[in-house]
Every structure is written in structure tokens, then in C-alpha cells.
Amino acid sequence: MEQTLVLIKPDAVERGLVGKIINRFEEKGLKIVAMKMEHISREVAEAHYREHRGKPFYRELVDFITSGPLVAMVLQGPGAIETVRRIMGDTAGTTPGTIRGDWAEGVTRNLVHGSDSPASAAREIAIFFGQGEGITR
Template identity: 60%
Template sequence: MERTLVLIKPDAVQRRLVGSILARFEAKGLQLVALKMLKVSEELARRHYAAHEGKPFYEPLIRFVTGGPTVALVLEGKRAVEVVRRLMGPTFGPDAPPGSIRGDFALSNRFNLVHGSDSPESAEAEIALFFGPEELVEWWPDDLEQVYDFSEGGEPV
């Protein structure tokens, strides 16, 4: 199973959308393996968004993500990165389709509520930035056979 990092950003926390956002991921069948609320330090924000350094939106982004509490979580499931990105919708809220998190709740590019890893490789690195190995809980939900098709045996299809 694949894992991905999701950050529920300060705008979503301030708007009390954490439960609504988390519920969408869980209702889809993704498994929660880590969850914590934190105040992202400037150092962590700069490491996390290093790929955007030098871009005009970089400094405002750093101020935004360090300006309030963030909820960090790790989700697991088949094609978790892709599934999470679909559920979030495009970065720019007004372009996001209804039914997606950003389509239903976001009107801004900067205040777009959530971050999700963009590839399995990024997910691995981002998870390591926000969580230690001891914080990732290995478990097998009882209803997993109602979420995935195991008819091929072994791995879900």
C-alpha cells in the first residue's frame, strides 16, 4: 500500500474544517496511520517548500504556513497519492470542481486549505520531514475487504 502526507493548513484549521476534510479521506477508504497538530516552524516550512524558493509567492507562503496551527497526517491506501490529489482538487480553489475539498471550500490560490504529496517519492521524503518512524501506526482495518477487491489474492486490485 502507498502512503502520502497531507497537511491541513492554517486556513482550514481556523475555519474549523479539519473534521470535514479528514472525513472525506476516511469515507473514500484511505487509512489514517499518523495524525498530529503542530505549529510549523520557519525551518520546517522552508525545508518542506524548498522547491519554491526564489518564486514570488515563496515568502508569503512561508509566513502563511507558520502563522497558525497545521494538522499533519499520513494516509495509506492503493494509489494514495493520486486519490488524495483528486479529492483535494486543483491548487486554485475557483478552478476546483464541486465535490473536491478545494472546490467546495476554497476561493484562493494561497489559502487553498490542504497540501498533498505530488508523487510517491515526494510522499516518502515529506512524511520523514513531519513524522518519525515511531509515529506511523501499522494496523489493518476490519473493513478493508469492503474497500478493496482482494479477489486476485494478496494485494488489493
């Protein structure tokens, strides 16, 4: 069993797409093992996106992810990391049938985050969820 961190970003909360996005993951059989809504600080955003520090879009990314509440959740299932990435679609939202491909407004406002590797998943889950918040580690 694999676990991955999913963020339903502030644009999705604003646009009322939280339920539809969660449905896509649940309908594929991924299990929600932890979930919360949170308006994150710049410190948390910078920790989460540290690999992108120094890139041209970094400031805009941190501004955006801290612009309103998001929904953070841990999804679990066999191959959960890859399955979530496929359901999300590519970063720019060019793939029809995926969450981003169907609904994203742009590369910044692209609705969802999903961890890209087991190492990232472990690191990112620990940023958003503490011991005793419903996750078995």
C-alpha cells in the first residue's frame, strides 16, 4: 500500500470543485486516510515547494497557494502516487479526461497537487499531517 499527499488548491475551493475532484480519486478506488482544510502560511508553502525555489514562477506559486484555504489529504492505494498523477493530468492541463485537462484555468491555477515520488510523498505528508492525525505510518 502506498500513500501520497494531495492538495486541492485554493482555486478549486474558490470555484466549488472540491467534491468533484475528490470523487475522481474515490471512484478510482483511492482511500482517504487523512483530510483537512487549511489556509497555509508562507513558511509552510515554502517548505512544501522548496524544490522550486529560485525558479521564475516561484513567487507567483507561493502567492497563489497561500491566497486562500486549501484541502490537504492523504490518499492510499496500490500505486497511489502514479495513479493520482494520472488522474490529475500534466502540469499545464493539456490532457482531456484529467482533472487539470478538464477544469484547470492555467498552469498556476491548476487545481491540484500530487506528490511525484515516494520520497516526496513522505516529506510532504509530514509537512501537513502530524502523528495521530489519522495516518498509520
